[in-house]
Amino acid sequence: MATYLIEHMFKVMLMRIGVIGCGNIAHELSKKFKISAVYDICPERCNDIDAFLCEDIGSLITHSDIIIEAASPQAVKDYALRIIDSGRDLVIMSIGGLVEQDFRERLFTLAKEKGTYIYLPSGAIGGIDLIKTAKIAGLHCVTLRSTKNAKTLGYNVKEKTLIFKGKASQAIEKFPKSVNVSVLLSIVSGMDIDVEVYADPDIKENMHDIVVEGEFGKAEFKIINRASPANPRTSYLAVLSPLYLLENLEDVVKIGV
Ligand SMILES: NC(=O)c1ccc[n+]([C@@H]2O[C@H](COP(=O)([O-])OP(=O)(O)OC[C@H]3O[C@@H](n4cnc5c(N)ncnc54)[C@H](O)[C@@H]3O)[C@@H](O)[C@H]2O)c1
Numbered sequence: 033m034a035t036y037l038i039e040h041m042f043k044v045m046l047m048r049i050g051v052i053g054c055g056n057i058a059h060e061l062s063k064k065f066k067i068s069a070v071y072d073i074c075p076e077r078c079n080d081i082d083a084f085l086c087e088d089i090g091s092l093i094t095h096s097d098i099i100i101e102a103a104s105p106q107a108v109k110d111y112a113l114r115i116i117d118s119g120r121d122l123v124i125m126s127i128g129g130l131v132e133q134d135f136r137e138r139l140f141t142l143a144k145e146k147g148t149y150i151y152l153p154s155g156a157i158g159g160i161d162l163i164k165t166a167k168i169a170g171l172h173c174v175t176l177r178s179t180k181n182a183k184t185l186g187y188n189v190k191e192k193t194l195i196f197k198g199k200a201s202q203a204i205e206k207f208p209k210s211v212n213v214s215v216l217l218s219i220v221s222g223m224d225i226d227v228e229v230y231a232d233p234d235i236k237e238n239m240h241d242i243v244v245e246g247e248f249g250k251a252e253f254k255i256i257n258r259a260s261p262a263n264p265r266t267s268y269l270a271v272l273s274p275l276y277l278l279e280n281l282e283d284v285v286k287i288g289v
Contacts (some may be wrong), residue, residue: 049278050087050096051119052111053103054078056263057125060271061100069095072103079107090109098281100274105129105208105273116142123274127212128204131221137155153273157213157240158251161288163220169247172223176200176214182231185210189231195228203227209265213240238267248273 051058054077061067063274071092078085086092089111100123101107108129110203113283115122116139131150131223143150149167150224154160163174170191182189189195194216200214214227221244234240238257257267 037094038134038179039211047076047281048094048097050086050099051081051083052099052101052107055102056266057102057271058259058272059104059262060260061274061278064275075285089114093120096120098123099246100278101125101129102274105118105131105204106214109135112139113142114152116146116148117147119146121151122225123151123153123277125155125270125274126151127152127155127210127215127219128208131201131204131215133165136219150209151220151277153277154217155213155216155273156267156270157216157242157253157255158255159221159244159251162251163217163244164289166244166246166248166251167221171221171223171244172245173243173245174217174223175228175243176211176217176223177228177230178211178213179230179232179235179239179241179245181235181238181264183234185231187230187231189233192230194228195231196227198226199224203229217242218284236264 050069051067052071054070054072058081058135062081067081069084069092070078070080070081071086073091083097086095098121105126105128108124108126112122149252151176173189184228193223199220203211203214207229214225218225234256236259240255242253257269260266260268260271
């Protein structure tokens, strides 16, 4: 047991973690983990992270064993195939970058060929384990209702207002920074899920109501997300999810998956 723990500790300690995007998530990660290398289109954003500053994505790949994308959906589209082709593992936070099925399938197929891992953390929501399990018997529908602060969404409304109703693939086009979780729910359920987005001038929290119906029965989740201490735009839970992933990467016991 002691040998396993020591080996595990060293494996995680020796792993070179590279990060794309020196924003809120990267800064929170850097408080807990030694980041080896960073890359950002605005390099000055990386100034206060103690890591090698890469000039391009190629350099980040060279200096990393695992890469955490914490930048934008476009970054996923631009760099993910190259990262996986290099044999590096990849953690994707901007799940919206995976909205196109053709691209997603190409990426996932390449990962299988290369024997690399792609991690999609649960981010600002929960219930992914239930959806995966329930899908085996068949899902009927999955609905996400997200309520966010109106100003954060760029809306000037006096009361809680429905500003979008449609499919996840349309929602992420309209709100590329705000509904990554809708694409995650689509990927895990295998359907372009139904999404409603509400702007509310009176709330600080990001709220997600998820309803899942299938052969298993029905489940409802309500997630009321506090903002992360450093940035009101990002849910604290979303920041914690890659931290959890990295801490437990090498665990031999997998719970609730
Ligand atoms: N899955 C989830 O639940 C969830 C939750 C919160 C945030 N996110 C997503 O995670 C990503 C990071 O979040 P954040 O709050 O840290 O964002 P942030 O805006 O604080 O930081 C993003 C950083 O990435 C950089 N960047 C943008 N595009 C880039 C590119 N193509 N190449 C290199 N650098 C680039 C920016 O300059 C910026 O410094 C965002 O896309 C956000 O939408 C996902």
